[in-house]
Amino acid sequence: MLRISIFLPLIVSLVLTLQCCNQGSSNEAKEEKIPEKISYNFDIRPILSDKCLACHGPDANKRAAGLRMDVEESAFRALKENPTAHALVAGKPEFSQAYLRITSKDTALLMPPPSSNLKLSNHEISLIEKWIKQGGKYEKHWAFVAPVKPAIPKVAMKEWPRNEIDYFILQKQEQKGLAPNPEADKERLLKRLSLDITGLPPTLQMMDSFLADNSAGAYDKMVDKLMQNPAYGEKMALHWLDLARYADSHGYQDDGYRTQWPWRDWVIHAFNENMHYDDFVTWQLAGDLMPKSTKEQLLATGFNRNHKITEEGGVIPEEYRMMYVTDRNDMFGKGLLGVTLECAHCHDHKYDPFSQKEYYQMFAFFNNVKEVGIESVIGGPETYAKKPLMEISNDDAKSILKFVNKQDTSRLIVSVMGDLDTTRKTYILKRGVYDAPGDEVQPGTPKSILPFNDKYPKNRLGLSQWLFDKKNPLTARVYVNILWQEFFGRGIVKTSGDFGMQGELPSHPALLDWLASDFMEHDWDIKRLVKQMVTSATYCQSAVFTKEKLAMDPDNVYLARGSRYRIHAEFIKDLVLSSSGLLNKTIGGPSVKPYQPAGLWEGATSGRGLLSVYNQDHGGSLYRRGMYTLIKRTVPPPTMGIFDASNRDLCEVKRLKTNTPLQALVMMNDPAVLEASRVLAAKLLQEKTASQDKIIKAFRLIVCRKPSEKEIEVLTAYYSKELKIMKPDVAEKMISVGEYPITKNVDRKSLAALMRVVSAIYNLEETITKT
Template sequence: MSPVMRMFCFISLPLSLVLLTDAAPVRAEDEVLFNRDIRPILSDTCFACHGPSEKDREAGLRFDLQESPFSELDSGMRAIVPGNIDESELYQRITSDDESLIMPPADFNKHLKPEQIELFKRWIEQGAKWQDHWSFITPTKPEVPENVKEGWTKNEIDRFILRRLEKEGLTPTPEADKETLIRRVTFDLTGLPPTPAEVDDFLADESPNAYEKVVDRLLSSPHFGEHMGRFWLDAARYGDTHGLHLDNQRSIWPYRDWVIDAFNNNMPFDQFTIEQIGGDLLPDPTLSQKIATGFQRCNVTTSEGGSINEEYLVRYAVDRVETMGTVWLGLTLGCAVCHEHKYDPITQQEFYQLFAFYNSLTEKAMDGNALLPPPVVKVPTEQDKIRLEELSQLIAKLNQDKQKLYSDVSYTDPTPDAEAQLPEQKEVVVVEDEAPTDVTLLGAPEKEWHFVEGPDHPVFSGKKSLLREGTALSQQYYEADKSPITIQQGDQFFFYVYLDAENPTEEIMLQVHTTKNTWHHRAFWGANKIDFGQVGTTQRLHMGDLPKMGEWVRLDVTAAQIGLVPGDVVDGLAMSQYGGKVYWDKLGMLTFGNFKQDGYESQHIWEQVELKLQDGSTLPQEVLAAIKVSPAERTPEQSATVQHYYLENVNPAARQKFAAIKADIEAKAKERTDYENNIPSTLVMEDMAEPREAFMLIRGEYDKPSEKVERGVPTVFPPLPEGAPVNRLGLAKWLVDPKNPLTARVTVNRYWQQYFGTGLVKTTEDFGSQGEWPSHPELLDWLAVHFIDSGWDIKAFHKLIVMSATYRQSSHVTPELHKRDPANRLLARGPRFRLDAEMIRDNALQISGLMNEQIGGPSVKPYQPAGLWKVVAYTSSNTANFTKDGGPALYRRSMYTFWKRTSPPPSMTTFDAPSRETCTVKRERTNTPLQALNLLNDIQFVEAARKFAERVIKEGGDTTADRVIFGYRWSTSHFPDEQEISILSELYEMNLQEFKNDPTSAEQLLTVGDSPRDETIDPAELAAWTMVANTLLNLDETIVKE
């Protein structure tokens, strides 16, 4: 049936992609292999009571180790007697009719099938040959089979595949046609479709290496790194938000750029591993190597109130071990968090030995809901580095010019050192007995200032005190003082408070407003309840505990402590409290006054003032240190330091000579600071100077430590490489040590899965006892060793796969072959399955001409239904409200889409993209009506259809048939047949007539999406072609990789 005749039966996946089954069963004449045939049954039905877990083990019998089942049991029997089923207690139990004897027990939730019992029988009769679990044995390179059908094989992969096919009595399917082949390999290597021009070039190239030239071109494309990076980001659980509680935004997109660059630069996989696991621990790590460690900062984090720091530090470390285990080892290490692994030879102690590698990081348990929870690094581009260096050189030159000015200044202190006396500070009272006048009075919850008199109320000074009482934030404040206070050197705020003991407050705060229109200067006493400014800075400085209750207490804070500098103009003050009853009195400032006339003209007097202040001084440390040395004892350098600072910044006459060049320096310094502040940062890893102790945790509970553990790896594996440090760097080197039996196997299997839909080991995430036996075990081992021997060359490995005859087969399947191998595990035909979520959207963008091909950069926010974020968000979250991007950012590749973990992009999740809250190495592939509706109606796809229609009209020729052919080729990379041309032409004519009769509907259709419409095209014509384009974008042949 023509695909166009099925135009409204969208994304109907072939049955072979839905009913995935195992390869052909073991035939009666075949040898029964323990690893392939017996171990999976034991793991599934017996290990729960007779496996690695000592706690759950029954009768002292375990089937995960060779010695136990062949040894004499306490009963005097043996579970397995090779060659003798009558004396093998295992066989007698699994065939017993007695419910008290049968195994698995009658009340167990799993039971053996007759064909499984038959396998045990044949295995024992054949001698019960034991094999250690295949995946824990370091692979060796098997001999490449010698095949008869030389004309079909193109590389070593094909020889292994052909040997299996011949054994099964099958033959390979012929090579796919050239249009299908270039479409398949272009999608597989770049995630994008080929253009008709690229297809035509390939069709016209009749050279023997025409296909290889296409492959090499695609491998060198920058889109290769994007496409491969997308798979890796699933494994890395990359997201643009923290993932828990507020799910606020985090900045880690430079790590995504690092991944793309690594694939494009063909970074060897061992280096790729080392830099992500331990890049920060390399000798003199580069910025790039630090950025790489973002892999381990991609885990979900929180800052929810009430969360316990130690609990979340444990959670983060557990997540990192589990992720490492899945990505590199293909093991479910997390099953050993609470107890011994029930199926694999991983003890709980060994899990926590791995945990110890991640237990000594400098990150805090609470992320602070911050964009950049430390540790972080700046990520300047080469252009940024050049500009920063230019500004630094300009500033250095200006400072040199400033030094020359000192010789032009003649200064004699008018006050000899012996006569220098410290002036007295004066109190300037701002609030006492009444509110300030000539100001704007404000307050919360009411504006009226409530002054009370004694003797019923305590009063410190004058006749009245100011009373505030409330249950939460309560404050009295003013702004816009027409007689503002100019801050002088050494100024100090003071006020008196009386805290009611019967109705105590939790916090009191003094806030200062300046004419710069900011309330960014605050000091508080007591609990940190009033959420203004950033705590620990001059915006919210903690001064100590609450003062004693039931009596008047004076509190002081210097202007310098809360970030005020001489010259700042204060035009507002606030007296704030959190709950309780507080009396306030005599608020003001202690000041030395303005020394412009009588003090600052003397360096000696100025020095006395600074010595008096010291702790509240704003002087640079080197200047203050020099002042503390008596003038007679100062070195020439110290004397110059003090006098230069004084002349440049204090003396009224001298500082005018420095004003212009200082302004230039400050302007350039600000420009450099602003430039540097705008350089993006990203999250990285960093270890503590001294490792934290690590312990086994009873039942995995953070507050129940038991035995102390040291860093190490499970004993089933080879030890850390000789000379490797016992830290994350050593762990990374262990992962890619050629002796490690799993890393190479797991990696090449995951790559194989990308091309064929299923790995040689179907359970990509589990190579342990519960995992599936490889469909082609020798091929898997050959690929793993070959990958290592190649220097872990990623591009070479991908080329090996796509150059194989196995990959290049047609996906056409006969009824007989489909019945024999519905899931294509024997690989007698080429791959065929629906594109992944990102590829479907990118395909539409590319075909329509909307695609913005910019590589790298921050995440973007394309179309999505309104309100989705708000439904799952706290109101205080900075990702509660979704704001769509505009312009070119709207049409970037889908891998750059902003990923909010509590509400991932709906157009992606509809097509089975994961939430990325945890590591994902194999996506599900479903077929639902919602997917068809998404492709038909989602604004992105409707807009893409409109822009595709414009391309068809302007580039596709003058006749309807020519335009149909043009559109069909862009969509499917093939030429349509006559029937398809006829159907699509009729669809166009039908829609054209409807839109001519209903121009309003045409206008409504053409307004979908932000991209501008070509006003020169007749609306009815454009709308009609939009409907044809919409149909083309929804064809199976468009969204399925053939």
């Protein structure tokens, strides 16, 4: 036995090694087929990026042999160390040193060198060989080429597609040996649709109506009904608030209160009115510069005043003013163009074709705002907004700005855009330092995206015209991708804020181009685009997966099943409030301060200003939707932060999706969840129904489907057990959570026992998951 125990690790290691070898040879045999036409962008550049560009790429400090393989001119030029040889010779891999080195048996010549721990697979080598034979043609980066609407692809499973989207998805699935899932059952499909379009769970009436409607157009009718719900604008606004870095405080140390919420009201209104994307963005970028500009267009420009602003004494005003301009410039790059423009702030971009000069040419569009680095210190209402600003009067809220939920007669001011009467000069900042100006620059855009022609005025309005020029390759693609991410959990381009050289390639490039082209052809109609996505067969699939599908496509890149992921933090709160009947459906208005652990703000504040102490709201304000929770940047809402909500410091186009024990603790202990459990339990106890029926109703309200027999059995047994062991003092303590009045004439033990059952249902994974 002793000898066996000594040698057991060696035996196990040997077996595992043999299995790995066998697996490796099996994988080699299963390698993908070589395409007929090799694409530099989609077949070759990913190989170079992963295996070659660390030494032969854009970083001059690490470049070996003076060779850049990512630049055509350099790759075909005579080698510096051997003028008679070339890295690439078009049509002749046998004379191309790059090919000879990657296939060499001599470890002294082999590339990548063995010391790098990098190795090209046989498939990758074959791709490079065929590419060279086909001429070794380089291509402009795919994202910088204007989309051309491709033809709808042919598929074998012709009965499956519902609209054009499905043909592109199915074609890729068939190429990968996958097949789509059947449609989800009606209950899960309705929950998915309702959460995606309104951010709220469906009501019992909606569930019953949809289940009873067996007509061919039942689903489309429900889509239309949900999109007419005012909650649609609230749901759609959330991703834009992240992108626009909306918050209710200025940020930095003092972190004083600000009143930008009327701009948030406008965003909700714009989505509900289906303002088309070109107007939606143009008003926000340059509403103040538009001919005969209205007060609504001016309010829209609050978009570009949502950035952090300091109120600290002792700062250098010009340093912070430059920080504000930088923030606007970087947000424009990431949020609207989907590129890492900020990388060119201090030097030329190392990977994308953006020079530092071009960065500051873009910077010039945002550098003429009539603002200062620090305007005032913590104080009264004059600090709630910074100049340039606009005031919203009571008359405004009753006429031209009816969508602004102005609840009292106090002074309401909002920071907006407004340029100087004269043009402020813009300089390249050496190493990005605010007080190290270099050469002066004029407003302009990166030539690699689209040159800024003389037909555009050299201001923010001209920049918006450039942005929505049909030849601009990024604008439509980027927003289509962000919306796809909202409805499918992952963008067609996974790196939704980086369409550049280091970003991920699109999983379905033809679909992305078709959607972008179609979006532009139909005047940037957002509601039409949303409906296209949610009425596709792709969207309607069941989220159930098999072991085979999970092994072939673990991340569901090819969408052979419905997307399954946790809903956003704000919508978790909305689901809890809505299902319990507590939700205050008021749209817009100032942000609110719901339940929060004591001492958080006080422990992280300068001790000055309105936000130095957390004064919790009461009454209906406790039950507003999650998007109206006040966001103090230095201490963002803790429960929402635990569920990965943005703290709104910077532009964010994609939230993280984490899974931690803290999330379970929130659902089990948050006063808002416990209070909702009590309130729903009390309502159910007032109904003259059996205990089992009450539990079934609670389950339907929360999980949005009928429970199975087993689920009913478990939950009913749990209720009986809790009712039996519940002690009066424990019950009294349990039901005392929250400020909503305790229902009179309800048995306290029954209330506490049923409250625990409802709380358990809220804590099911399925409750807060889109399936």
